[in-house]
Structure formats: C-alpha cells, structure tokens
Amino acid sequence: MPLDSALKAASLCLAGLLPLQVLAVQAQTEQETKAVTQASTNSGINDGPYLFLNPKADMADWICEGEHKQTRVDQGKLSRPEHCGKLPEPNLNPQAKEVLADSYQGVDKIVALSDVHGQYEVLLQLLRRHKIIDQDNNWAFGKGHMVMTGDMFDRGPQVNEVLWFMYKLDKQAKAAGGQLHLLMGNHEQMVMRGDLRYVNDKYQTVSKLLDRPYDALYGQDSELGQWLRSKHTIVKINDTLFLHGGISQEWVDRGLTLARANSLYRENIDKSKAELKQDELLNFLFFGNGPTWYRGYFKPDFDTQELANILDYFKVKRIVVGHTSQTRVLGLFDNRVLAIDSSIKKGLSGELLLIEKDQLIRGQYDGSQTPL
Structure with a gap:
C-alpha cells in the first residue's frame, strides 16, 4: 500500500x-x-532449457508463459513442457566439452560470421539461404568448417536459442567430417565474469524466475557453461587467422602462441575484472589491446607495417575479425583484414564470409554471393 x-x-x-x-x-x-x-x-516469456549438472543432470528448467517449469531429462533428450512456444529440445552431446585443436590445414571451404547477439531468426535465415544448414536447421555444409567469431550473448532476445542451435551444429558438423569453431568474444567473457550491462531485459526477468543470477545460468555447473568453457578464442585455418577483435603488435612483442593464449583464456575466464587486471599478461589478453577488444585496424592512423609483422608472425595471408560493426562484410588492406561484423545485432539482416580454396566471397542476406 x-x-x-x-x-x-x-x-x-x-x-x-x-x-x-x-x-x-x-x-x-x-x-x-x-x-x-x-x-x-511475464506471461509472454518463454525461455530455456537450462540444465544444471549438480547434484545430477536429471531435470531441465524452463520458463513457459512466465512460469518456472521442469521436465525430466530422458536418455539425454530435453523435451519442453506444454505451452512453451518453440523452444529448442536438444539432445545432449557427451563429447561437447572436448577441447579441440586450434590449427587446421587442408580445409576446402570455410564460412565465418560474427556478433549475432541473440538475433536467432536472422542467423537462421542467413545460414539457410547460403545452404550452410537445411530447411530443418540441420548442418548441410559437409566437411566445411564454420567459424563464429564471438558475441552470441547480450543485446538480443534469443541468446539461449542461439546457443543451443550452435551446440547442435557442433555435434552435427563433426559427424559430417566438418567442424564448428565457436570463438569467445568480449561479451562471452563479460557474462562469464558477471558483467551484465548489456543483457536483454527479458533475461533479467528469467533470472528472477529461476532464482539465479544471469551469469550463473551459464556457470561451471551447467551444460552450456561447460561447453562454452571448452572453446578457443583464436583459431588458424589454412592461411587465415580467426578471432573476435584483432591481433595487435603487442601480441608479437610478447611472443605469444595460440596454444598458450587459448589455454589462459579457458583457465581464467571466470576471474573478476579486478583479478585479471592484477596480472600483466591476463590484463593484456582480456582487455585493451587484447584479441577480444582490439580495434586498431579500423583507426585512420593504423600502421600497415604492423599488419605485415602480424601476418608474418602467424604465417597467414589474412586475419578475419568481428567486434567492430560494419554494414557488410568488408575487406581492408587488400583483403589482408576481413571485417565480418555485419550488424546482425540490429535484428534486420546480416552477411557472412565464405572462403573456398583461395576465393573470398561475400554472402549477402538474400542469398546472393559476390567476390570480395
């Protein structure tokens, strides 16, 4: 009163x-x-599933029309309750948390995109139109490799749908002889350490209904949380380096390797900002000029000699990055830097990059393809 x-x-x-x-x-x-x-x-909110592994993973949590419901996990299958929209019903993958190699050779075709930020429907439309997935949203790219260079979290309203979809493709790609490379962006890192400034309002409500902080929905005791924590931040495929933000000269000066950096990211992703900043190397990796935040390639005073040093250091022809928004897939410095954050986060359209042999192709939202 x-x-x-x-x-x-x-x-x-x-x-x-x-x-x-x-x-x-x-x-x-x-x-x-x-x-x-x-x-x-709350009545219009559907979300889930969330699967927590302690004490045992036998019940899945859902939000259906604004109410918290649970269903039993049946032989690795998560089935949604009635009146819960079209939420994903995933099959669990026992190999989901396996740490894979971070360098590959002999890959004939690659597709890369970035910064989906919870825009699930745009993601599906884009992948369908370029035949990366079929009309039932299953893997259709054969032995190809797909790279998502980070930032699935925050901003948009269907983050969980994006994550379970990528979880499914991870398994399907391997079964077809291909590979999904799900790279960690700065927004994945932010959520993991509890920086929730950009979380969609829907998930603030979901968090209250499940009685867990939002970051705890993807904690170390969750199926998706363990899966995400097994992923790399940087991968090298053929003669191309993929990551979220960019590689700076500071990386070269420090003499870092992919293996060491990826390991450090996995080992320290749950540390607070204050803890990370106490360590000089971790401060570099997680902030500032580090690979998930760097924007140097897009500044007018960027030194192209620095780019030459970086490409030589990694023995690659080009670097593919997201993080810095464009209106399309864009080639810079004679296509030695490819910017693939095509503003999918706005929820209106998007593009992807295709690499076939040594041909670079801009895949547009309507399904058309143009040489880059």
Whole structure:
C-alpha cells in the first residue's frame, strides 16, 4: 500500500471510523493486484532449457508463459513442457566439452560470421539461404568448417536459442567430417565474469524466475557453461587467422602462441575484472589491446607495417575479425583484414564470409554471393 494511503487508513482506524480488519484487507488486495500485474507482464516469456549438472543432470528448467517449469531429462533428450512456444529440445552431446585443436590445414571451404547477439531468426535465415544448414536447421555444409567469431550473448532476445542451435551444429558438423569453431568474444567473457550491462531485459526477468543470477545460468555447473568453457578464442585455418577483435603488435612483442593464449583464456575466464587486471599478461589478453577488444585496424592512423609483422608472425595471408560493426562484410588492406561484423545485432539482416580454396566471397542476406 502506498505510504499516504496507509497513513490515511491508519488515522481512520484510530478515529474508530475504519476497522483494522479493513486495513489488512486493503493491504492484501494491493499485494494481490501487484502480483497479478507482474504475472501478466511475464506471461509472454518463454525461455530455456537450462540444465544444471549438480547434484545430477536429471531435470531441465524452463520458463513457459512466465512460469518456472521442469521436465525430466530422458536418455539425454530435453523435451519442453506444454505451452512453451518453440523452444529448442536438444539432445545432449557427451563429447561437447572436448577441447579441440586450434590449427587446421587442408580445409576446402570455410564460412565465418560474427556478433549475432541473440538475433536467432536472422542467423537462421542467413545460414539457410547460403545452404550452410537445411530447411530443418540441420548442418548441410559437409566437411566445411564454420567459424563464429564471438558475441552470441547480450543485446538480443534469443541468446539461449542461439546457443543451443550452435551446440547442435557442433555435434552435427563433426559427424559430417566438418567442424564448428565457436570463438569467445568480449561479451562471452563479460557474462562469464558477471558483467551484465548489456543483457536483454527479458533475461533479467528469467533470472528472477529461476532464482539465479544471469551469469550463473551459464556457470561451471551447467551444460552450456561447460561447453562454452571448452572453446578457443583464436583459431588458424589454412592461411587465415580467426578471432573476435584483432591481433595487435603487442601480441608479437610478447611472443605469444595460440596454444598458450587459448589455454589462459579457458583457465581464467571466470576471474573478476579486478583479478585479471592484477596480472600483466591476463590484463593484456582480456582487455585493451587484447584479441577480444582490439580495434586498431579500423583507426585512420593504423600502421600497415604492423599488419605485415602480424601476418608474418602467424604465417597467414589474412586475419578475419568481428567486434567492430560494419554494414557488410568488408575487406581492408587488400583483403589482408576481413571485417565480418555485419550488424546482425540490429535484428534486420546480416552477411557472412565464405572462403573456398583461395576465393573470398561475400554472402549477402538474400542469398546472393559476390567476390570480395
């Protein structure tokens, strides 16, 4: 009950004009009205599944029309409850958390995209139109490699759908002789350490309904959390380096290897910002000029000799990066830097990069393809 209403009612009680019982009824009525209003606000929210592995992974959590529900995991299958929209019903993958190689040769075709930020429908449309997936959203890229250079989290309203979809493709690609490379971006790192500034409002409500902080929904005790923590931040495929932000001269000066950096990312991703900044190397890797934040290639004073040094250091022809938004897939410095953050996060359209043999192709949202 608002303070002024409560004081007025109390004064009437003291004057003998309003029984105390009526005051209690008024307070209860207002509480019930607030609860109904809140339930109505939440009624359109469907989300999940979330699978937590402690003490055992036998129940999946869902939000269905604003209510918390659970279903039993049946032989590795997560089936959604009734009246829960079209949420994913994933099959668990026992090999999902395997740490794979970070360098590959002899790959005939590659597709890369970035910064989906919870825009699930745009992602599906783009992949379907370029026949990376079929009409049932299953892997159709054969022995090809697909690279997602980070930032699936934050901003958009269907982050969990994106994650379970990529979880499924991870298994299907391997079965077909291909590979999915899911790279960690700065927004994955932010969520893991509890920096939730960019989380969509829907997930603030989901967090309350599940009674867990949002970052804990993807904690070390969750199926998706363990899967994400097994992934690399940088991979090298043929003569191309893939990552979220970019490689700076500082990396070269430090003499870092892919193996060491990827290992350090996995080992330290759950540390707080303060903890990371106490260590000079971790401060570089996770912030500033590090690979998930660097934007140097897009500055007017960028020194192309620095780029030559970096390419020579990794023995590659080009670097593919997301993180810095463009309106299309863009080639810089004679295609030695390929920018693939095509603003999918706006939820309107997007593009992807195709590499076939040594041909670079811009895959547009309508399914057309143009040499880069």
